[in-house]
Amino acid sequence: MEKFHNVAQPILNGNEKKYVMDCLDSTWISSNGSYIHKFEQEFAQFVQTKHAIACSNGTTALHLALMGHGVTVHDEVIVPSFTFVATANAVAHCGATPVFVDAEPDTWNMNPLLIEEKITPRTKGIIAVHLYGHPADMDPIMEIADKYGLFVIEDAAEATGAEYKGKKVGSIGHSAIFSLFGNKIITTGEGGIVTTNDGEFTQRIRLLKGQGMDPDRRYWHPVIGYNYRMTNIQAAIGCAQLENIQWHIEQRIRIAELYKDQLQSCSALTMPVQKDWAKNVYWLFSVLLNDVTEAQRDEMIERLVRLGIETRPFFHPMHALPPYQHLQPQSEFPVANRISSQGINLPSSGNLTAEEIHFISDSFKKVLSDVLHN
Numbered sequence: 001m002e003k004f005h006n007v008a009q010p011i012l013n014g015n016e017k018k019y020v021m022d023c024l025d026s027t028w029i030s031s032n033g034s035y036i037h038k039f040e041q042e043f044a045q046f047v048q049t050k051h052a053i054a055c056s057n058g059t060t061a062l063h064l065a066l067m068g069h070g071v072t073v074h075d076e077v078i079v080p081s082f083t084f085v086a087t088a089n090a091v092a093h094c095g096a097t098p099v100f101v102d103a104e105p106d107t108w109n110m111n112p113l114l115i116e117e118k119i120t121p122r123t124k125g126i127i128a129v130h131l132y133g134h135p136a137d138m139d140p141i142m143e144i145a146d147k148y149g150l151f152v153i154e155d156a157a158e159a160t161g162a163e164y165k166g167k168k169v170g171s172i173g174h175s176a177i178f179s180l181f182g183n184k185i186i187t188t189g190e191g192g193i194v195t196t197n198d199g200e201f202t203q204r205i206r207l208l209k210g211q212g213m214d215p216d217r218r219y220w221h222p223v224i225g226y227n228y229r230m231t232n233i234q235a236a237i238g239c240a241q242l243e244n245i246q247w248h249i250e251q252r253i254r255i256a257e258l259y260k261d262q263l264q265s266c267s268a269l270t271m272p273v274q275k276d277w278a279k280n281v282y283w284l285f286s287v288l289l290n291d292v293t294e295a296q297r298d299e300m301i302e303r304l305v306r307l308g309i310e311t312r313p314f315f316h317p318m319h320a321l322p323p324y325q326h327l328q329p330q331s332e333f334p335v336a337n338r339i340s341s342q343g344i345n346l347p348s349s350g351n352l353t354a355e356e357i358h359f360i361s362d363s364f365k366k367v368l369s370d371v372l373h374n
């Protein structure tokens with residue numbers, strides 16, 4: 001049996017084991033310890049922000065950021081419809097309402113031209129998602145936010161290391177979040193981190209992530225807090241991953257280039273783009289199947305599994321999911337609907353060899369042609 005190719009798996013080829021053993025040997029395994037501080041400092045340095053606040057995962061990072069910007073019941077937050085569900089759920093966790101915006105046809109990110117019409121007196125802010133590693137078009141988003149006095153959170157969960165006009169994503173909005181889940185660009189197993197240049201915002205979310213306990217008065221809790229802390233073991237893995245972050249990013253880009261060489265000539269596919277203002281880090285190499293129905297795509301996914309290749313359908317758009325489908329008419333989202341039904345993510349782990357990518361690409365083209373001609 002051939003090796004099974006996962007869509008994405010963690011690569012722990014640096015000092016991960018050494019630093020984790022250090023935590024075990026020293027017994028600093030919980031949410032105090034030197035790796036947490038080190039990881040936060042080094043992550044902030046990488047993203048080029050003043051502050052980074054580590055937490056338990058990307059979803060709690062989003063929840064903290066939203067609370068840090070004061071989002072509460074009756075507020076509205078503008079988010080792309082085409083994203084991973086955590087973006088919308090974090091808004092709902094605040095008791096607020098996500099207001100969805102359709103996607104751009106080429107980058108698949110939120111279309112900035114469609115934001116302004118969604119603003120109401122209840123709108124508090126915007127979450128811009130850098131989907132599959134390509135940055136959202138931040139300048140027009142920041143301009144709209146300025147004009148209406150809104151905050152902007154970058155959801156950079158899938159885009160660690162991506163750049164917008166030469167700036168690292170995560171340093172452009174009023175705050176940003178990253179996920180460190182096992183399949184993301186770098187990982188701590190589970191984990192998340194918030195970045196910002198705003199010192200007061202940082203204090204608010206540090207308070208919230210640690211049970212709301214006053215840093216100057218033990219067991220005095222001025223607010224209802226959460227336990228959203230990262231452990232020292234997670235941070236130890238994160239420190240080791242950060243030492244090799246350039247390598248992790250370069251692998252994603254190398255893989256995308258190999259796939260493009262193999263698949264570009266196939267007229268039945270739409271390749272991922274890289275705008276001239278963007279550095280795409282290609283979290284998951286993703287293509288659109290132009291002439292295939294959703295059922296045919298799902299059949300392709302099954303056939304590829306039998307060849308040892310895991311692929312994934314794109315996310316369902318948020319406006320179509322049961323908790324959110326009553327909010328806005330489905331017809332407002334023609335682009336998200338199409339992308340969602342035509343999109344597929346290919347194996348993108350950093351350790352894939354050129355031979356493996358040839359094998360995957362050849363199998364992919366063959367299965368596509370079989371499905372199209374049946």
Ligand SMILES: *Cc1c(COP(=O)(O)O)cnc(C)c1O
Nearest residue numbers: 057058059084086157179180181
């Ligand atoms: C992965 C992801 C998250 C959530 O991160 P977790 O660490 O899994 O909680 C949020 N937004 C996007 C776009 C993601 O891909």
